Amino acid sequence: MDLMELFFISLGAAVVVYYGVKLLLFSRMLFPNLFFPLSKTFFTSMGEWAVVTGASEGIGREYAFALAEQGMNVIIMSRTKVTLDQVAKEIVEKTGQRVKVIVTDFTQEHIFSEIEDQLKDLNIGVLVNNVGMLPSFIPCKFLNSAELNQTITKVINCNVKTMAKMCKIILPGMENRGKGVIVNISSGVACIPFPMYTLYTASKVFVERFSLGLQAEYKDKGIIIQAVAPFGVSTRMASYQQTNLVTLSPEDFVKSSLQYLRAGDKTHGSIYHIVLGWLLQVIPPKVLYAESMQQSLQDYVKTRVAQRPSITAATKSVGNGRNERVI
Template structure:
């Protein structure tokens, strides 16, 4: 009898402890500025420059703007020179006079990294934001239904996977040598679960998460912070500039929120609302997400959202 009572007490203690841990984690998500405070000079203590891929618009541009406001000069890397120059003018108007360096590069191509490495030579890089990414198609579809599939496979893997690894290869040695630095790799909230119709895209984002976790383990002792940021809805050109709502943030609102979680661990959703959505997605039975009915409904939902 005494043994049974002991087992029940032990189970009760474990349950209370488990619930306490879950409650603590919830509070930490709700109040990041209290749990993960950043000193005012955090970014400038890491160096003088931020390098942002896909920095001409959307989430990348929002990161550039926020990091400039925190005192860093910024390097914007993107394909369109016209969009880069427009972004530079916007940062100049809205920040505190930080320097802006522009590098034109098409990340779907192969032979671009020598030029990027030479352009970044000698810069004291504090933050690298690997943000650039593309979808195989605007409207989600089955893998074999992707238009120009062979070309899209090459482009998506080059842009979403190879770019991140190569940019880390270029920037990380300097961070290791100086013993400081931050690398932010932008993934996606839906990479947490199997998600048909975005199969190729999600696979690249899973690579980002695993690569980032390994990189953090390897270089944490060098005082380098590597974090994956996994948003759900953000109103960008990739998402057809969907209207802001409970789930969908403007790029600036999302980036402002995500920077508050910089010390929250090697992975973050970047906001309370997206963290709740992530919990919901991870607890949906797998058969629901992989069913034909869900795929059809989701495809129609996206079409309506982007006005297709």
């Protein structure tokens, strides 16, 4: 056997081993309860209280319910008091746990000193940074965004600054106790540069990178910090798309994502979304970034809005008519 033949045999064996390991790791994702089990007392062992931002509806609301059902008291935060009060009432009636409501608008400046005062001295074991803002449901190029200066500030405040500030407020207590869980909600589309939603996806890249770096810093302190990057979830931000294998209900997504809490520093939260993430990354960039593809995406969403009056009504009701979606 000559040297060249030995080289190609070794290369082939290495490729087989590499993809064999990847297949084995993927198979674990099919059975999260088996490979990443959580005890019945896992969440309550982290602390007495859970904090969920953007908890008035959608994914945040379901995280609040799920954590209360695990025996935690919950602090729910959003900008709509009426809705928060209703959610609090439902959680108390369903679970019997205590609920604290904090009304705040995360798109605004100078709100965190008051939040810190209200959270002082609480034994907070879980933080879910869920609140997020989609500048416009209808995709558009960056310079075509309505009221661009204000939009930039609001997106950074809501999607970037809030997550970092909430970690700054709550993480010290977790570090002192040597335990805690922080879940930061990113987005599946942030796994690649995504034109027409550039500002939104870029802000979600920050969520992911910040989470991964923070986990590296505090993993040895007994703290789990995970970025969760969902694709389709039927919420107001996604115009309540019909649920299917790919587009999950908020309840099903949260139930699934919690099963992957020990699956790594980043997860898409659902086996179907994990597969979507892989598929999206193999699309040739020239196809995805082509002008014709961007125009097709915009036309498709506009058509959907025109065909579904409920989408139009929901869009107009948020952000003073500027198509903003804050969840």
